[in-house]
Amino acid sequence: MTGRTTRTRRRRFPRAGDPSYDAALRRVRAARGPARAHTCGCGAAAVAWGYPGGDARELTDRATGRRYSADVQRYEPICAADHRRAAWASRRRDRAPLDPAEVTRLYADGCSAAGIGRTHGYTASEVLQVLRAAGVQIRRGRTRQAPTGTSDVEERTTQ
Numbered sequence: 001m002t003g004r005t006t007r008t009r010r011r012r013f014p015r016a017g018d019p020s021y022d023a024a025l026r027r028v029r030a031a032r033g034p035a036r037a038h039t040c041g042c043g044a045a046a047v048a049w050g051y052p053g054g055d056a057r058e059l060t061d062r063a064t065g066r067r068y069s070a071d072v073q074r075y076e077p078i079c080a081a082d083h084r085r086a087a088w089a090s091r092r093r094d095r096a097p098l099d100p101a102e103v104t105r106l107y108a109d110g111c112s113a114a115g116i117g118r119t120h121g122y123t124a125s126e127v128l129q130v131l132r133a134a135g136v137q138i139r140r141g142r143t144r145q146a147p148t149g150t151s152d153v154e155e156r157t158t159q
């Protein structure tokens with residue numbers, strides 16, 4: 001026994017004899033059928049098999065960082081909404097620190113704070129905090145704003 005498992009973030013990558021991420025999911029489907037034939041724990045129709053964590057021998061896909069299990073019984077059928085929530089939770093768990101330079105560049109390229117947050121495992125307000133700390137001028141609202149000084153009327157082209 002390894003004793004009490006504290007919440008370590010140690011990863012175990014697959015070695016010879018361990019299934020790949022895709023192979024593990026194929027095994028689940030072979031053993032338990034397609035996820036669509038099952039119901040999510042919330043009662044909605046399932047769309048995918050998900051690994052909720054908890055396997056002491058869990059594996060990490062080296063390319064994507066996704067965690068998975070070689071044990072087909074560890075998987076649960078999950079609906080689309082819960083699948084998105086799980087993906088978000090895992091991004092949030094495995095997120096790297098926000099790099100102010102990268103966030104600033106993405107924001108300048110037109111990405112929204114919410115969009116940057118979604119892909120990096122942060123909330124929009126956490127991203128805005130980083131942008132403000134970096135001295136970036138925050139855009140207001142969702143609409144594309146005309147640069148200051150540009151007349152609104154000129155934008156209304158005749159039809």
Ligand SMILES: [Zn+2]
Binds near residue numbers: 040042043080081082
């Ligand atoms: Zn669900």
